[in-house]
Amino acid sequence: xxxxENVHKSYPTRLGRKVVLDSVNLVLDTTKNIGILGLNGAGKxxxxxxxxxTEFPERGRIRRGVSISFPLGYSGCFAGNMTGRxxxxxxxxxxxxxxxxxxxxxxxxxxxxxxxxxxxxTYSSGMGSRLAFGASIALEFDVYLIDEALSAGDARFxxxxxxxxxxxxxxxxxxxxxxxxxxxxxxxxxGATLHKGKLTxxxxxxxxxxxxxxxxxxxxxxx
Amino acid sequence: MNSSRTTMHxxxxxxxxxxxxxxxxxxxxxxxxxxxxxxxxxRLGYLWAIIEPMLHLxxxxxxxxxxxxxHSPLGGSMIMFMLxxxxxxxxxxxxxxxxxxxxxxxxxLLNLPPIKPLDVMISRAILEAATYLxxxxxxxxxxxxxxxxxxxxxxxxxxxxxxxxxIAFGFGVGTINAIxxxxxxxxxxxxxxxxxxxxxxxxxxxxxxxxxPPFRGYLLYNPLMHCIMWVRSGYYxxxxxxxxxxxxxxxxxxxxxxxxxxxxxxxxxxxxxxx
Numbered sequence: 033x034x035x036x037e038n039v040h041k042s043y044p045t046r047l048g049r050k051v052v053l054d055s056v057n058l059v060l061d062t063t064k065n066i067g068i069l070g071l072n073g074a075g076k077x078x079x080x081x082x083x084x085x086t087e088f089p090e091r092g093r094i095r096r097g098v099s100i101s102f103p104l105g106y107s108g109c110f111a112g113n114m115t116g117r118x119x120x121x122x123x124x125x126x127x128x129x130x131x132x133x134x135x136x137x138x139x140x141x142x143x144x145x146x147x148x149x150x151x152x153x154t155y156s157s158g159m160g161s162r163l164a165f166g167a168s169i170a171l172e173f174d175v176y177l178i179d180e181a182l183s184a185g186d187a188r189f190x191x192x193x194x195x196x197x198x199x200x201x202x203x204x205x206x207x208x209x210x211x212x213x214x215x216x217x218x219x220x221x222x223g224a225t226l227h228k229g230k231l232t233x234x235x236x237x238x239x240x241x242x243x244x245x246x247x248x249x250x251x252x253x254x255x
Numbered sequence: 256m257n258s259s260r261t262t263m264h265x266x267x268x269x270x271x272x273x274x275x276x277x278x279x280x281x282x283x284x285x286x287x288x289x290x291x292x293x294x295x296x297x298r299l300g301y302l303w304a305i306i307e308p309m310l311h312l313x314x315x316x317x318x319x320x321x322x323x324x325x326h327s328p329l330g331g332s333m334i335m336f337m338l339x340x341x342x343x344x345x346x347x348x349x350x351x352x353x354x355x356x357x358x359x360x361x362x363x364l365l366n367l368p369p370i371k372p373l374d375v376m377i378s379r380a381i382l383e384a385a386t387y388l389x390x391x392x393x394x395x396x397x398x399x400x401x402x403x404x405x406x407x408x409x410x411x412x413x414x415x416x417x418x419x420x421x422i423a424f425g426f427g428v429g430t431i432n433a434i435x436x437x438x439x440x441x442x443x444x445x446x447x448x449x450x451x452x453x454x455x456x457x458x459x460x461x462x463x464x465x466x467x468p469p470f471r472g473y474l475l476y477n478p479l480m481h482c483i484m485w486v487r488s489g490y491y492x493x494x495x496x497x498x499x500x501x502x503x504x505x506x507x508x509x510x511x512x513x514x515x516x517x518x519x520x521x522x523x524x525x526x527x528x529x530x
Contacts, residue, residue, distance in 0.1 A: 086365070088523060090524060102366065109366060111291065111292050118288075125280065126285075127369060128280055
């Protein structure tokens with residue numbers, strides 16, 4: 033269960049504060065896969081950061097009874113002068129997993145060959161995301177956060193990601209943010225829309241997608 | 256009723272134990288990582304991290320003891336007098352400056368929820384203090400081997416306490432800086448500028464006892480001056496500076512740490528917002 037208790041979050045912008053969450057009270061059932069829909073700039077990524085605990089709400093609190101991943105494929109935490117192996121080991125240590133086991137998994141999954149022992153800064157962007165996805169999948173969480181990207185790299189690696197991820201979905205669930213309604217319909221059971229500071233929950237992802245389509249087709253109003 | 260209360264107690268205790276274990280784990284991982292990030296890829300990097308401050312100290316020490324031929328106001332060895340001051344000063348300064356970059360320089364790392372700003376600050380402080388203490392140990396060992404018997408501390412416990420207080424002071428100032436740096440760009444430059452007089456005024460180069468009264472009083476507000484006096488009183492056999500106020504040094508470092516932690520608590524909701 034992830035429980036939102038009166039959660040308020042806004043950002044200062046040049047045009048005043050933009051409200052992302054306006055006193056949201058909500059319970060997310062983490063036995064289901066959850067899809068979150070919203071227009072560009074509605075604050076979906078901020079919502080994920082709040083759920084993961086990276087950012088704090090201005091008011092209210094979020095209670096988590098489950099372990100939550102960092103966004104799948106996030107590579108920002110890798111140090112440029114550390115090798116792929118060291119970066120994977122670092123993540124394992126921080127999250128308290130068996131270092132050797134995680135490193136072995138990432139090594140075979142990312143399939144970087146000799147580059148696994150080269151500094152991360154020498155990696156191409158494709159290699160970087162292979163490492164990042166390998167590390168994300170190697171660590172076991174109750175809930176995985178997915179910000180758009182479900183896989184990366186060439187078709188072969190993407191297929192490997194999908195397959196590995198399907199295996200994780202046996203015991204874990206996802207909270208997924210995406211514009212691609214088809215992806216959400218494939219993976220998610222329930223859904224929520226984020227629009228104008230309101231987070232609205234739907235028992236059925238199809239219903240959430242339908243409501244999202246209504247928001248997309250809403251006529252643009254200038255005040 | 257009673258038993259449910261006991262379970263609740265043991266549950267909170269378990270939660271605390273878990274939180275502390277998590278923090279230890281994260282700090283240990285961070286120290287390893289910072290070691291790599293700080294010292295570079297090669298083994299030479301570690302060596303350089305030790306050699307650089309040593310060269311720095313040696314050049315300054317030689318300059319003052321042999322080139323300028325100044326006489327030490329304390330004991331027989333000018334280089335010994337210099338080193339006790341410089342080591343203490345740099346232990347404080349390096350710690351303050353390095354901890355200051357903990358949040359602003361590690362935003363991507365702080366995106367990982369288990370890693371809190373305080374963890375990064377603590378791990379940076381551990382790494383920097385360990386490096387500098389090791390450098391200091393080597394320097395004084397070198398002096399002893401070179402025949403400077405004075406370089407063996409006469410009051411090791413007092414010296415250890417003085418070092419601990421200096422580390423706490425550096426950590427506190429660094430924590431405060433780290434938070435200001437998030438909200439004020441270029442703060443590190445401003446801070447360096449603000450702090451530069453301390454290099455001249457903290458009693459590295461002179462004994463506070465030699466400063467005439469009205470000014471001596473002003474200088475004694477500087478906690479770092481007390482740290483340096485304290486370190487020297489731990490080294491020298493018969494140096495018991497009348498102006499040294501150990502309580503003041505302890506209190507001001509404790510206060511800086513407390514202010515830093517309070518600022519951290521007060522700004523934690525804003526600290527990690529992407530800028």
